[in-house]
Amino acid sequence: MVHAIALVDLDDTLFQTRRKCPADVSEVDLTVMAYDREGQPASFATPRQLAWIEWLRRGTVLVPVTGRSVDALRRVDLAFDHAIAAHGGVVLRPGGLVCPVWQNRIGQAAEAVRGDLEALTAGFDRQAQAAGADVRVRIIAEADTPLYVVAKHRDPAREEELHALAELVRPAVPSGWTVHVNGNNVAYLPPHLGKRQAVEHLLGELRAAHPALPVIGLGDSVTDAPFLALCDFAMIPGQSQLAERAFQGLLA
Numbered sequence: 001m002v003h004a005i006a007l008v009d010l011d012d013t014l015f016q017t018r019r020k021c022p023a024d025v026s027e028v029d030l031t032v033m034a035y036d037r038e039g040q041p042a043s044f045a046t047p048r049q050l051a052w053i054e055w056l057r058r059g060t061v062l063v064p065v066t067g068r069s070v071d072a073l074r075r076v077d078l079a080f081d082h083a084i085a086a087h088g089g090v091v092l093r094p095g096g097l098v099c100p101v102w103q104n105r106i107g108q109a110a111e112a113v114r115g116d117l118e119a120l121t122a123g124f125d126r127q128a129q130a131a132g133a134d135v136r137v138r139i140i141a142e143a144d145t146p147l148y149v150v151a152k153h154r155d156p157a158r159e160e161e162l163h164a165l166a167e168l169v170r171p172a173v174p175s176g177w178t179v180h181v182n183g184n185n186v187a188y189l190p191p192h193l194g195k196r197q198a199v200e201h202l203l204g205e206l207r208a209a210h211p212a213l214p215v216i217g218l219g220d221s222v223t224d225a226p227f228l229a230l231c232d233f234a235m236i237p238g239q240s241q242l243a244e245r246a247f248q249g250l251l252a
């Protein structure tokens with residue numbers, strides 16, 4: 001029996017890379033949850049996370065709400081009907097079909113920010129080169145629609161260097177844009193793009209299909225908060241960027 005609609009961020013909420021797995025959980029107890037482009041295991045769930053994932057699989061209408069591209073979402077071992085990918089850039093409908101209404105809306109809005117995306121990419125790249133940092137900066141696109149800028153350090157252990165560059169670039173970020181900084185991941189999202197915007201688009205339909213079910217949102221990042229606020233209940237991993245912020249000043 002299904003008890004809830006669950007809008008679920010994936011990475012660092014349900015599972016994480018090997019490097020971020022708790023040190024006290026041994027390799028043999030980890031379950032592979034996602035694969036990289038070469039088909040190699042890339043993300044893992046601990047036994048407790050796996051128990052929680054099983055609960056979600058059995059007990060909810062599970063809707064991934066992820067920053068992952070559609071391609072990277074398909075490399076996650078999780079079945080779904082609806083999904084939100086690419087930080088809200090794509091809404092998937094049952095059967096894996098792209099929602100044409102949403103695609104149209106995003107496509108039109110994207111044209112107006114193409115120059116800003118390119119300028120931010122070049123600006124971040126300049127700062128990285130000046131600092132001698134080995135960082136990869138690029139515009140993420142889906143179906144030829146440019147969506148957002150992402151920067152990652154080629155050495156994931158040096159995320160602080162990446163965060164310092166993000167601070168240098170901050171004055172060049174157009175107003176109204178979302179800056180996502182969490183771990184080895186810095187992203188710049190134009191105002192029309194975001195998980196919340198895509199959830200707003202999809203939620204009415206989900207609620208109409210399941211009027212008696214509560215909506216639970218799950219997420220670990222500060223940038224998940226806007227979509228979590230649309231849900232009836234919000235869950236955040238106790239050890240996460242969002243928990244740190246949410247509980248700030250409340251813990252002794």
Ligand SMILES: [Mg+2]
Binds near residue numbers: 009010011012219220
């Ligand atoms: Mg996350």
